[in-house]
Amino acid sequence: MESTDSHVHHEDGHGHHDPGFWRKYVFSTDHKMIGIQYGLTSLLFMLLGFFLIALMRWSIAYPGQPVPVVGYLLHAIMGDMASPVLDPQTRELIGYAISNDLYNSFGAMHGTIMVFLAVVPLAFAAFGNYVVPLQIGAPDMAFPRLNMASYHLFLLGGLIMFASFFIPGGPAQAGWTSYSPLATSIPTDGQFYWLVAMVVIITSSLLGAVNFIATIIQLRAPGMTWMRMPFFCWAQFVTAFLLLLAFPPLEVGALLQLMDNVAGTSFYLPTGLAISTLSDVSGGGSPLLYQHLFWFLGHPEVYVLILPAMGVVSEIIANNTRKPLWGYKSLVYSVLVLGFLSFIVWAHHMYLTGMGTKISTFFQTTTMIISIPSVIILTCLFISLWGGRIRFNTPMLFALAFLPMFGIGGLTGLPLGFNYSDILLHDTYYVIGHFHYVVAPGTIFALIAGIYFWYPKMTGRYMSEFWGRVHFWCSFVFMNLTFQPMFAQGMAGMLRRMADGGVGYSIANNPDAIGGLADRYLQLNVNITLAAYALGISQIPFIINLFYSIKNGKKVESDNPWESTTLDWQTPTPPPHGNFVGPIKVVNGPYEYSVPGAKADYIPQNQKA
Amino acid sequence: MEVPYTDTNRPDTGLYNAKVGIWLFLASEVMLFGALFSAYILLRVGAMPGHWPTGLLDVGPGFVNTLVLILSSVTVVMAWASLKLNDFKKFKFYQGITVICALLFVVIKSFEYKSKFTHHDVILKDGMRVDGHLVEETDEFIVLSHPVSYPAEKGIRERAVAIKEAEHHAHEAGGDHHHEDRKIMLDDIEKRTTWGPWANTYLAIYFTLTGLHALHVIAGALVIAYFWGPGSKMWKTHPEQFANRIEVSGLFWHFVDLVWIFLFPILYLL
Numbered sequence: 001m002e003s004t005d006s007h008v009h010h011e012d013g014h015g016h017h018d019p020g021f022w023r024k025y026v027f028s029t030d031h032k033m034i035g036i037q038y039g040l041t042s043l044l045f046m047l048l049g050f051f052l053i054a055l056m057r058w059s060i061a062y063p064g065q066p067v068p069v070v071g072y073l074l075h076a077i078m079g080d081m082a083s084p085v086l087d088p089q090t091r092e093l094i095g096y097a098i099s100n101d102l103y104n105s106f107g108a109m110h111g112t113i114m115v116f117l118a119v120v121p122l123a124f125a126a127f128g129n130y131v132v133p134l135q136i137g138a139p140d141m142a143f144p145r146l147n148m149a150s151y152h153l154f155l156l157g158g159l160i161m162f163a164s165f166f167i168p169g170g171p172a173q174a175g176w177t178s179y180s181p182l183a184t185s186i187p188t189d190g191q192f193y194w195l196v197a198m199v200v201i202i203t204s205s206l207l208g209a210v211n212f213i214a215t216i217i218q219l220r221a222p223g224m225t226w227m228r229m230p231f232f233c234w235a236q237f238v239t240a241f242l243l244l245l246a247f248p249p250l251e252v253g254a255l256l257q258l259m260d261n262v263a264g265t266s267f268y269l270p271t272g273l274a275i276s277t278l279s280d281v282s283g284g285g286s287p288l289l290y291q292h293l294f295w296f297l298g299h300p301e302v303y304v305l306i307l308p309a310m311g312v313v314s315e316i317i318a319n320n321t322r323k324p325l326w327g328y329k330s331l332v333y334s335v336l337v338l339g340f341l342s343f344i345v346w347a348h349h350m351y352l353t354g355m356g357t358k359i360s361t362f363f364q365t366t367t368m369i370i371s372i373p374s375v376i377i378l379t380c381l382f383i384s385l386w387g388g389r390i391r392f393n394t395p396m397l398f399a400l401a402f403l404p405m406f407g408i409g410g411l412t413g414l415p416l417g418f419n420y421s422d423i424l425l426h427d428t429y430y431v432i433g434h435f436h437y438v439v440a441p442g443t444i445f446a447l448i449a450g451i452y453f454w455y456p457k458m459t460g461r462y463m464s465e466f467w468g469r470v471h472f473w474c475s476f477v478f479m480n481l482t483f484q485p486m487f488a489q490g491m492a493g494m495l496r497r498m499a500d501g502g503v504g505y506s507i508a509n510n511p512d513a514i515g516g517l518a519d520r521y522l523q524l525n526v527n528i529t530l531a532a533y534a535l536g537i538s539q540i541p542f543i544i545n546l547f548y549s550i551k552n553g554k555k556v557e558s559d560n561p562w563e564s565t566t567l568d569w570q571t572p573t574p575p576p577h578g579n580f581v582g583p584i585k586v587v588n589g590p591y592e593y594s595v596p597g598a599k600a601d602y603i604p605q606n607q608k609a
Numbered sequence: 610m611e612v613p614y615t616d617t618n619r620p621d622t623g624l625y626n627a628k629v630g631i632w633l634f635l636a637s638e639v640m641l642f643g644a645l646f647s648a649y650i651l652l653r654v655g656a657m658p659g660h661w662p663t664g665l666l667d668v669g670p671g672f673v674n675t676l677v678l679i680l681s682s683v684t685v686v687m688a689w690a691s692l693k694l695n696d697f698k699k700f701k702f703y704q705g706i707t708v709i710c711a712l713l714f715v716v717i718k719s720f721e722y723k724s725k726f727t728h729h730d731v732i733l734k735d736g737m738r739v740d741g742h743l744v745e746e747t748d749e750f751i752v753l754s755h756p757v758s759y760p761a762e763k764g765i766r767e768r769a770v771a772i773k774e775a776e777h778h779a780h781e782a783g784g785d786h787h788h789e790d791r792k793i794m795l796d797d798i799e800k801r802t803t804w805g806p807w808a809n810t811y812l813a814i815y816f817t818l819t820g821l822h823a824l825h826v827i828a829g830a831l832v833i834a835y836f837w838g839p840g841s842k843m844w845k846t847h848p849e850q851f852a853n854r855i856e857v858s859g860l861f862w863h864f865v866d867l868v869w870i871f872l873f874p875i876l877y878l879l
Binding site for chain 2: 139206259264282288
């Protein structure tokens with residue numbers, strides 16, 4: 001079947017009429033359009049999250065100095081949160097710097113936006129929506145209208161979060177974790193916006209999770225048995241369960257904090273709490289309760305970030321090595337074990353809270369156990385490369401880079417999982433380096449790989465291969481230059497969440513103090529900031545490529561340009577409403593590559609060998 | 610292609626889509642209320658000795674509400690069974706009772722809420738603590754009915770002791786114990802509050818748990834009322850699908866009842 005021209009014909013054949021702009025792009029119930037909506041929205045939020053950190057990095061590298069150009073804009077929007085800087089001699093206004101309050105706001109919003117509004121929606125909702133129904137041979141999600149509601153709620157939550165930048169006092173300042181009583185005592189309505197936005201986003205994710213699980217259980221095509229499901233679908237399946245069961249406790253955490261802020265309760269406010277003066281609250285609450293509720297989501301959330309990425313990488317590696325994934329069953333069982341264990345490791349974020357050494361020991365043990373399935377998955381993916389005929393296209397480059405980058409992120413987590421070494425490293429830049437290696441060059445690389453990989457199916461055209469490689473190599477280099485030095489800074493004792501990047505703790509400013517920060521660690525602040533800006537600039541080719549190629553990219557030669565086995569490629573390009581041309585019957589496993597004696601080096605899941 | 614199994618069962622799972630969906634949703638709800646119950650336990654266990662109150666709530670209306678919800682649980686099943694037996698009139702009858710029960714529950718609950726918000730709790734300058742329902746308020750004094758009085762410093766647990774002693778004295782005096790209203794001058798008051806969620810952690814978790822549960826009752830009642838009224842036209846066109854919708858909304862309703870079965874003892878009795 002010849003692709004791009006033929007899909008028009010298919011649509012006619014199904015008797016679809018043009019639904020009009022609003023039904024097609026805004027109030028669509030088609031899982032593919034909703035996936036693209038999620039994708040574009042979350043990429044925009046990711047860009048916003050990056051801009052926030054770019055401003056914060058300026059403050060870290062050049063504390064107190066006026067922000068070039070953007071400073072005036074900041075002052076126009078946020079008022080004196082962007083503090084005026086005067087020339088020391090002439091006393092003239094020379095610009096606006098990031099105040100400590102503004103730094104805290106941006107820190108809280110960077111984390112919140114990146115986790116809840118950028119990476120999770122991109123990894124789970126965007127890729128899941130677009131790819132899962134196609135891969136299991138379903139015409140759509142099980143509840144298409146619920147799917148639409150889920151996106152709209154997500155957008156609403158995102159907009160509420162975004163609106164808090166424009167209120168007096170600015171957005172929430174208590175970090176993405178919003179620990180109480182700090183979050184209750186900062187005098188800004190931003191926290192209220194944060195909580196309401198989170199409740200809306202959680203509702204959205206609940207609808208999405210129900211939809212995904214129901215779809216995978218109910219709508220698999222005939223012959224698509226559980227063990228014939230592509231690994232990507234397994235990863236999304238487990239992710240959906242994590243969202244379904246881990247998010248409600250955070251919702252409770254947010255509700256109780258909302259009650260503390262609005263109804264004057266004391267869920268998280270202990271007796272005798274004093275913030276400058278003794279608070280007029282009834283007391284009797286427990287700050288630890290909030291942390292438990294938060295991290296009960298917070299840790300499974302880490303796996304929500306990483307599992308879809310592993311799924312994407314698996315698909316791309318199997319396809320571009322032209323051989324079956326090594327240890328498909330081990331991968332499936334590992335991801336199931338990982339999902340289960342992720343519910344009983346949460347308090348390893350809380351070793352320093354005084355919750356008790358016995359509890360710490362329990363969570364340290366489960367944390368070490370959970371590294372086993374993670375290592376199995378990574379090992380299976382590495383071994384899958386062995387003996388393959390590897391095609392080094394852009395998606396494959398990103399997928400290959402994921403493996404060592406995620407490896408670094410994962411292995412540097414072990415010292416944080418042991419409570420005795422965590423005492424040293426807790427709340428330092430080492431932690432920041434660790435989880436950014438997992439999420440940025442790990443998950444985000446995998447997701448970018450996924451965009452390059454499925455782009456031809458979505459649009460009928462490839463993204464530019466040359467600019468893809470430029471994007472990859474620049475991102476790869478600057479990503480490492482950004483995050484690698486943070487390990488050194490953290491081990492030297494530099495704490496996170498400091499607007500001045502640690503100058504206040506430097507040897508230069510505290511000559512008599514023991515363990516002050518040496519100049520070489522402070523100098524790294526500048527290096528990291530410049531690398532981060534270069535990393536941002538490296539994304540420009542990607543952004544242009546993404547939009548330019550919709551109309552001008554190289555056309556795909558067939559409906560299955562990567563010669564893939566899975567069902568998502570056995571459809572017209574782009575897939576019409578209803579996805580498949582005829583009834584689908586699955587007869588093969590997901591990765592029948594290079595089968596000896598076969599005509600081609602791949603056998604699609606719905607074709608007999 | 611249409612989405613399959615919207616009203617028929619998938620052979621290997623034996624379920625239609627919405628039924629899978631509602632069970633998953635309920636699993637999530639279990640985690641929601643589970644987290645709240647855990648918060649209740651943690652707050653109660655962590656409370657300072659003597660500071661977790663008991664007996665603040667009237668068991669009577671709570672017990673009536675328990676019966677109301679159990680009755681509605683029965684009628685919601687009967688309504689679905691009536692549809693399966695092709696008896697639309699009986700469906701209307703039973704589901705009508707369900708809706709009335711839901712309304713009754715919310716009305717009783719709101720009276721309970723009101724009685725808490727008008728219950729004043731006063732710490733006097735002489736170190737005594739008095740609480741009771743506000744019957745009169747002027748610029749100079751307030752009058753509380755059914756006052757309970759006890760030393761403030763020992764914590765609210767002392768309240769139960771004070772009530773027992775008062776009953777004991779009344780019994781010894783021979784008559785049935787009747788309460789006299791108590792007039793308190795505003796000048797004598799050190800601190801004054803009402804029994805809202807701000808009063809103490811127990812009332813905070815009481816209002817949060819029952820408030821969230823009441824929202825569930827209202828949402829469930831709206832859905833059930835819709836399918837009882839305008840939504841029931843579907844019975845003529847898609848009887849199978851309509852019965853499924855009644856089943857799914859019924860499953861949700863059972864969950865809401867079940868939550869109350871846990872709420873009643875931990876908030877009213879323990």
